[in-house]
Amino acid sequence: MRKKARIIYNPTSGKELFKRTLPDVLIKLEKAGFETSAYATEKSGDATEEAQRALQGNYDVLIAAGGDGTLNEVVNGIAEQPNRPKLGIIPMGTVNDFGRALHLPNDIMSAIDVIIDNHITKVDIGKMNNRYFINLAAGGQLTQVSYETPSKLKTIVGPFAYYIKGFEMLPQMKAVDLRIQYDDEVFQGEALLFLLGLTNSMAGFEKLVPDAKLDDGYFSLIIVEKANLAELGHIMTLASRGEHTKHPKVHYKKAKAINISSYTDMQLNVDGEYGGKLPGNFLNLKQHIEVFTPSDVTISELTEQ
Known part of the structure; x- marks a missing residue:
């Protein structure tokens, strides 16, 4: 048939x-x-x-x-x-x-x-409140880069457009007091941004979540604490090499369920698009979608670049 x-x-x-x-x-x-x-x-x-x-x-x-x-x-x-x-x-x-x-x-x-x-691979997806995502959810001014970068600039220089816009936005970034509950742990304090990764890439940063697994049922959670401009620029430079998780202002955790709230407005980015504002309830749906993948690449290799 x-x-x-x-x-x-x-x-x-x-x-x-x-x-x-x-x-x-x-x-x-x-x-x-x-x-x-x-x-x-x-x-x-x-x-x-x-x-x-x-x-x-x-x-x-x-x-x-x-x-x-x-x-x-x-x-x-x-x-x-x-x-x-x-x-x-x-x-x-x-x-x-x-x-x-x-x-x-x-x-x-x-x-x-x-x-x-x-050739089929079962991959995780995320659920944020009543919305689903397949790559990454994030909050903070820097995460607005993907939907604020002008289309004309993206057409001319491609992925490099996000780097240009990102560095342009650094001076505008302000920390927000957040409460992030992930599984049985809690982070509470001022943070510039947070990222929940299902894969290892966002806006061309191919090592943003260096050890992400597509089918393990876990988010990779990155929290960037309040930092000055020099520290934040350093973190972005390290991120291009996948070394940002070693920075003292960066928290890197694994979790299946995450709840994030704040008394201050913080915009959300879901797969590169505007996703509303906090609060957010995030749940990993393990191996929820079947996708066609290259037959010569195994699941363990899918996040290696």
Whole structure:
């Protein structure tokens, strides 16, 4: 029996390359035994709604073609359901943090080959209040970089745009009094930011969470205490090498469930998009989603760069 596949794609991602390549993609999948159709998103939330409709249509495979935002929306459309289809990913965004973590090829046809090869990996996802994420959730002014960086700058210089914007924002950063309960421990004090990582990458920082595991049921929690400008610049430099967890102002923990609150406003970043404000209740859903991954890469290698 032929498998049913539904492609959900952002037509503006990757300078509209996927949109132009779509006829060849459909032909390749049809020849591989998939009955395939496609849907182009137009606005925020479209990918979530289409993923929910695809569930009702009993699709075996959903393919998200776009950036991490498109992928996040697709996951939010299927995460609550027991009959979740397998998830294929064609990275088309500026950075593609989740695709990097899975070692997925950037070439469209090579990414389709990964789906056709049918090698499946079960990966964790996070739940924040009533929203799901697949890569990272964070709070603090510096974490606003991914959705405040101008699109034109990202188009010109790619992932380096986030570094430029990040260093530009350093002088503006202010510490916030936070209470962070993680499993049976508590951090209480002034912090500049916190990060909950499911993978090792955010906005191109490929060693941000150096020992992240995609399927162990744990978040990697990073808390950066109040620091001066020089210390914060040093932490960012260390982060590019994966050595920031050794800094005395940085706390690095593992936890399955995390509750974070504050009396002061702190914006949240969820998979590179604005995620509201604190408080936040975070839960790791172990091996909740099945994704297609390269057959020559084992789960233990997926976070090694």
